[in-house]
Amino acid sequence: MRHFFHLFLHELRMQLISPASYVAATIFLLLMIFVYITALSDASETIQTTLLSEQFYQIFWLPVLFVVPLLTMRCIAEERRLGTLETLMTTPASAFEIVLSKFLGSYTFYIILWALTLSFPFFTQSVVPSNDLMHYIADPRALLGSFVFIAVSGTLYIAIGLFASCLTRSQLVAGMLSFCFLFFLIVASVLIIKLPIMESSVFASMEESIDYIRSFKHLEDFSRGIIDTRPFFLYFSTAFLFLGITTLVVEAKV
Amino acid sequence: MSKLENFKVARWVKGLNRSLQIILCLTLWLAFNYVAVVQFIREDITRSDKYSLSQETLKFIEKIADPVTIYVASPNEKPTSEEKLYLDYIRNLLREYEYSSRINGQKKINVVFVNIYQDHELAQLLVQKYNVDPYTNHAIVVASGDNYREISKAELYKVDEDGTQHFKGEQVFTSSILNVSNSEKRKVYWLIGHGEMDMNDVSPQRGLSLAAQTLRQNNLEQATLDLSKSPEVPEDADLVIIAAPQTILVPFEVEKLKRYLSNQSGRLMLFLQPGFVHGLDELLWEWGILSDDMVVVVSQEAVNPGGDIVIQDFNNHSITETLTQFGSGVRVMTGVSRPVREDPGAPFDERLNASPLMSTATASYAERNYLKQPFQFNPQYDLPGPISIGMVAERTVDSNLGLNIPGGRLIVYGNADFIANRRFNAWGNKTLFERSVSWILGESNFLSIPPQTIEQYQLPLTQGDLTQLLFLLLILPGGTIVLGITITLLRRS
Numbered sequence: 198m199r200h201f202f203h204l205f206l207h208e209l210r211m212q213l214i215s216p217a218s219y220v221a222a223t224i225f226l227l228l229m230i231f232v233y234i235t236a237l238s239d240a241s242e243t244i245q246t247t248l249l250s251e252q253f254y255q256i257f258w259l260p261v262l263f264v265v266p267l268l269t270m271r272c273i274a275e276e277r278r279l280g281t282l283e284t285l286m287t288t289p290a291s292a293f294e295i296v297l298s299k300f301l302g303s304y305t306f307y308i309i310l311w312a313l314t315l316s317f318p319f320f321t322q323s324v325v326p327s328n329d330l331m332h333y334i335a336d337p338r339a340l341l342g343s344f345v346f347i348a349v350s351g352t353l354y355i356a357i358g359l360f361a362s363c364l365t366r367s368q369l370v371a372g373m374l375s376f377c378f379l380f381f382l383i384v385a386s387v388l389i390i391k392l393p394i395m396e397s398s399v400f401a402s403m404e405e406s407i408d409y410i411r412s413f414k415h416l417e418d419f420s421r422g423i424i425d426t427r428p429f430f431l432y433f434s435t436a437f438l439f440l441g442i443t444t445l446v447v448e449a450k451v
Numbered sequence: 452m453s454k455l456e457n458f459k460v461a462r463w464v465k466g467l468n469r470s471l472q473i474i475l476c477l478t479l480w481l482a483f484n485y486v487a488v489v490q491f492i493r494e495d496i497t498r499s500d501k502y503s504l505s506q507e508t509l510k511f512i513e514k515i516a517d518p519v520t521i522y523v524a525s526p527n528e529k530p531t532s533e534e535k536l537y538l539d540y541i542r543n544l545l546r547e548y549e550y551s552s553r554i555n556g557q558k559k560i561n562v563v564f565v566n567i568y569q570d571h572e573l574a575q576l577l578v579q580k581y582n583v584d585p586y587t588n589h590a591i592v593v594a595s596g597d598n599y600r601e602i603s604k605a606e607l608y609k610v611d612e613d614g615t616q617h618f619k620g621e622q623v624f625t626s627s628i629l630n631v632s633n634s635e636k637r638k639v640y641w642l643i644g645h646g647e648m649d650m651n652d653v654s655p656q657r658g659l660s661l662a663a664q665t666l667r668q669n670n671l672e673q674a675t676l677d678l679s680k681s682p683e684v685p686e687d688a689d690l691v692i693i694a695a696p697q698t699i700l701v702p703f704e705v706e707k708l709k710r711y712l713s714n715q716s717g718r719l720m721l722f723l724q725p726g727f728v729h730g731l732d733e734l735l736w737e738w739g740i741l742s743d744d745m746v747v748v749v750s751q752e753a754v755n756p757g758g759d760i761v762i763q764d765f766n767n768h769s770i771t772e773t774l775t776q777f778g779s780g781v782r783v784m785t786g787v788s789r790p791v792r793e794d795p796g797a798p799f800d801e802r803l804n805a806s807p808l809m810s811t812a813t814a815s816y817a818e819r820n821y822l823k824q825p826f827q828f829n830p831q832y833d834l835p836g837p838i839s840i841g842m843v844a845e846r847t848v849d850s851n852l853g854l855n856i857p858g859g860r861l862i863v864y865g866n867a868d869f870i871a872n873r874r875f876n877a878w879g880n881k882t883l884f885e886r887s888v889s890w891i892l893g894e895s896n897f898l899s900i901p902p903q904t905i906e907q908y909q910l911p912l913t914q915g916d917l918t919q920l921l922f923l924l925l926i927l928p929g930g931t932i933v934l935g936i937t938i939t940l941l942r943r944s
Contacts, residue, residue, distance in 0.1 A: 237910065293603060
């Protein structure tokens with residue numbers, strides 16, 4: 198596994214010097230600032246009962262849908278197109294190590310981006326008059342809960358992005374594929390509840406299973422400070438599954 | 452060339468190998484997640500533990516034997532934002548109930564959301580089996596086997612004077628769940644033999660069928676009690692109700708009642724009426740209550756167009772809490788009452804706690820000479836208002852451990868027609884009756900789960916503040932752009 202460490206550092210360096218990452222970061226930050234200011238302005242106009250951080254993180258799916266493809270699309274697709282993937286495969290590093298290093302490189306960058314949003318409350322503190330109100334804006338436990346959700350679900354999303362990237366040579370196709378997969382994953386879990394077939398008794402027994410995969414439910418729980426072990430299992434195991442499949446595909450296609 | 456060296460076979464074997472690997476991975480994933488669905492932990496790390504159930508509730512839930520189902524009907528009309536908030540709270544609370552009732556993967560408490568427009572079968576069940584009024588908006592029913600209890604929205608929240616809202620959901624749901632899953636039904640005896648109001652009577656003036664139905668809905672068994680025949684008040688009597696006797700109770704009957712109250716920690720509810728001699732004066736005196744043989748006369752303003760006297764002055768007690776919590780309040784409609792007040796001549800007993808419940812308005816008085824019309828206040832004989840017409844008395848049993856175990860409990864009302872069919876469903880009448888029964892049976896100090904304050908806030912930020920914040924925040928993307936450009940330039944050179 199010592200190869201892994203070198204590969205990982207290499208990936209990280211590649212992420213940090215690539216201009217595309219900075220473009221993704223800028224768009225992400227601008228979007229989140231916009232959402233944050235809107236939420237604050239709403240809270241100033243009407244009486245609120247939900248925490249600000251809860252409202253803020255409820256939009257998590259929007260940045261996920263465009264940041265994850267941007268970060269992951271060139272991981273494998275680019276290398277395949279340039280031919281450097283074959284070279285990489287001839288090194289003593291196993292396919293799994295390569296995939297894992299790419300995954301962790303993108304994932305680290307993803308977490309850094311989200312971590313930047315944790316600094317928003319600090320800026321807000323300079324503007325808000327009293328410290329009592331800060332509890333509603335940035336209750337540390339609720340923030341922690343939301344961030345844990347972002348971190349945990351991020352593993353799955355990045356893994357899916359990586360999987361999409363390994364399927365094709367073109368970055369653009371990889372990006373679109375990962376967008377579709379993510380969209381389906383996040384939105385379908387919401388829409389499936391609304392289908393009329395849900396009323397039939399067959400699906401009633403599946404209710405708990407459907408509940409299990411609903412991302413928004415997980416977010417709700419986490420952002421209110423309820424830590425449930427099931428989403429951890431779900432996201433990590435599925436991320437692992439996708440990484441495994443990606444490894445198999447990389448081995449097969451080279 | 453051996454089989455394995457044959458290229459075609461090798462490819463086929465490799466392909467099979469890979470497919471098997473994928474299938475194994477998938478089944479492993481499925482199994483892993485299946486275990487995760489069944490075995491899991493939920494922890495609440497918020498500051499006030501506001502989403503978790505209290506220790507009391509958790510203990511009670513553990514003891515539930517038969518499965519309990521909670522039906523929540525969706526609202527008829529689009530909910531207001533306030534209603535949505537409560538719906539959210541209710542939903543989240545019920546979710547916690549479901550989770551904590553899981554034993555070995557089986558849930559003891561099942562929450563079913565009924566869409567009244569789509570789930571016809573369930574909606575029918577609610578109306579027919581559980582007697583839900585089809586026009587109720589957003590009904591909630593807690594049921595277990597044949598026992599059921601409907602929860603009204605008003606029970607679930609209360610509003611303080613300063614406008615803070617409190618959500619009482621946990622208290623209400625836990626006590627309802629206990630109520631319906633308790634297979635030991637409690638028994639209420641209606642006294643007969645003196646022309647009392649009849650629980651099976653459906654007539655509007657003196658019928659008590661609606662009151663009896665309410666008791667049934669609260670999981671109470673009912674029977675009649677004839678003290679002239681039975682040697683003592685039965686041991687299984689959790690509550691004895693005497694509703695407007697028209698002839699006098701003989702001394703030996705009164706003795707039995709006294710013994711029931713003192714020796715069996717009995718509970719007695721008396722509904723007296725003006726103009727009839729009841730024979731219970733001695734018993735009342737022992738409990739610090741006096742019901743003068745007078746008639747309470749009220750001013751015209753307190754009488755509504757239907758001829759009922761409107762009572763809106765309630766004293767602080769858990770029985771009347773629901774009636775006073777909404778500020779200007781829910782009112783009780785009654786007919787003519789007799790006073791029921793604290794007896795100034797009663798012996799001092801530190802174990803006895805007697806307090807008034809409700810009174811008529813200040814512009815009223817109690818007339819002694821009620822047989823002679825017209826009524827006129829005579830300061831020598833009559834009592835000036837406001838007149839108390841409901842009292843509650845309780846004796847606590849001294850215990851060496853310093854605990855206050857309630858001894859007997861007694862509620863006396865100066866009129867019985869507020870629970871008669873004609874007035875039962877009106878305004879605060881039903882609530883007052885239910886709350887009295889609930890208190891006297893000890894249901895309210897049984898559970899003391901504090902209500903949850905609904906935290907509301909509004910930020911005092913001005914446009915200027917927000918703009919300032921915006922500029923501050925823009926440092927971040929700005930910094931990113933600068934960093935990006937720097938790195939690109941560095942790479943170029």
